[in-house]
Amino acid sequence: TCSAGDQQTVVIGLAADSGCGKSTFMRRLTSVFGGAAKPPRGGNPDSNTLISDTTTVICLDDYHSLDRTGRKEKGVTALDPRANDFDLMYEQVKALKDGIAVEKPIYNHVTGLLDPPELIKPPKILVIEGLHPMYDSRVRDLLDFSIYLDISNEVKFAWKIQRDMAERGHSLESIKASIEARKPDFDAYIDPQKQFADAVIEVLPTRLIPNDYEGKILRVRLIMREGIEHFNPVYLFDEGSTISWIPCGRKLTCSYPGIRLSCGPETYFGHEVTVLEMDGQFDKLDELIYVESHLSNISTKFYGEITQQILEHSEFPGSNNGTGLFQTIIGLKIRDIYHQIIASKQLSQTQSAKA
Ligand code: ADP
Ligand code: G6P
Numbered sequence: 001t002c003s004a005g006d007q008q009t010v011v012i013g014l015a016a017d018s019g020c021g022k023s024t025f026m027r028r029l030t031s032v033f034g035g036a037a038k039p040p041r042g043g044n045p046d047s048n049t050l051i052s053d054t055t056t057v058i059c060l061d062d063y064h065s066l067d068r069t070g071r072k073e074k075g076v077t078a079l080d081p082r083a084n085d086f087d088l089m090y091e092q093v094k095a096l097k098d099g100i101a102v103e104k105p106i107y108n109h110v111t112g113l114l115d116p117p118e119l120i121k122p123p124k125i126l127v128i129e130g131l132h133p134m135y136d137s138r139v140r141d142l143l144d145f146s147i148y149l150d151i152s153n154e155v156k157f158a159w160k161i162q163r164d165m166a167e168r169g170h171s172l173e174s175i176k177a178s179i180e181a182r183k184p185d186f187d188a189y190i191d192p193q194k195q196f197a198d199a200v201i202e203v204l205p206t207r208l209i210p211n212d213y214e215g216k217i218l219r220v221r222l223i224m225r226e227g228i229e230h231f232n233p234v235y236l237f238d239e240g241s242t243i244s245w246i247p248c249g250r251k252l253t254c255s256y257p258g259i260r261l262s263c264g265p266e267t268y269f270g271h272e273v274t275v276l277e278m279d280g281q282f283d284k285l286d287e288l289i290y291v292e293s294h295l296s297n298i299s300t301k302f303y304g305e306i307t308q309q310i311l312e313h314s315e316f317p318g319s320n321n322g323t324g325l326f327q328t329i330i331g332l333k334i335r336d337i338y339h340q341i342i343a344s345k346q347l348s349q350t351q352s353a354k355a
Contacts, residue, residue, distance in 0.1 A: 298332060
């Protein structure tokens, strides 16, 4: 069989609840590919799509089948599969993967209505981000790599307060209430997707300070599945060993409560995984190079590329802790996976041409 375009679109799924750092992650990812992604030019100003030379990021909210009023009338949340059109999501992601452009709907977050569709052309890398990229098995099977951002309730609460209270003027009570209201559907439809992810970034409160409820210092775990084609998990010092490392000392400045890294094999939903964990934060961002130089399988193109990426975007949230570090690592991994898929496709084409 032959696809319509001669380029291959690699499809990446990024799942997380809203307000859990998807757009920050996307900015780090597109930066690894060498260019910020921007909204489509001349289109609907409320488009949720981001486009760069290599990458198109589409937001799965665009597949809401019920608009805000429809959801209210039927009493379903945006997290409920009944508010989303998985048939269309599957058809369109499949078409793009096959090299065919689609007219994708737009969910307007300002009005809560479905706007007229926009044309999406097949990119080199298609990222589908949102609440349900791994919910429907047909869509899931189209993904070349999948990521789940697993933000613990404590941290989600701290981030929501920061954004919705400081920037949007919501009250503490209303933020608590909205998290509580989403919880049943979140547990039923969003959270279970993490068992299907190739990589999970778990964000938890620190263990370096007893009873820390502030959610400022984070313990972040990068859970990487073994046995995934084109994906070799990152490790610390020695592959397969269980390592615990406090890098603070002569080469790394740490103020209280310091930094602790660990790495080793674990099981996650019955799968073999490697988990890299970082608790605490960096005082001086350029000293990240010391930690980077002890990590293996990071898919960098040159020595210090992770540190360079972090320094370039030091203003993004999480640059001084494991969230920024692990998001950057996954960005590099996705670049590597993309190049491997393209290389293996070209190889099979030359082989079939010879046969
Ligand atoms: P989403 O796209 O999933 O809605 P954003 O990337 O816009 O999420 O992040 C939402 C808010 O959460 C940000 O404004 C910021 O306050 C907070 N946030 C996100 N990522 C981090 C992080 N790694 N560290 C601290 N705060 C973060
Ligand atoms: C989008 C987000 C959801 C959010 C919804 C708002 O779909 O992805 O996380 O809940 O918008 O829904 P509302 O019913 O409040 O308009």
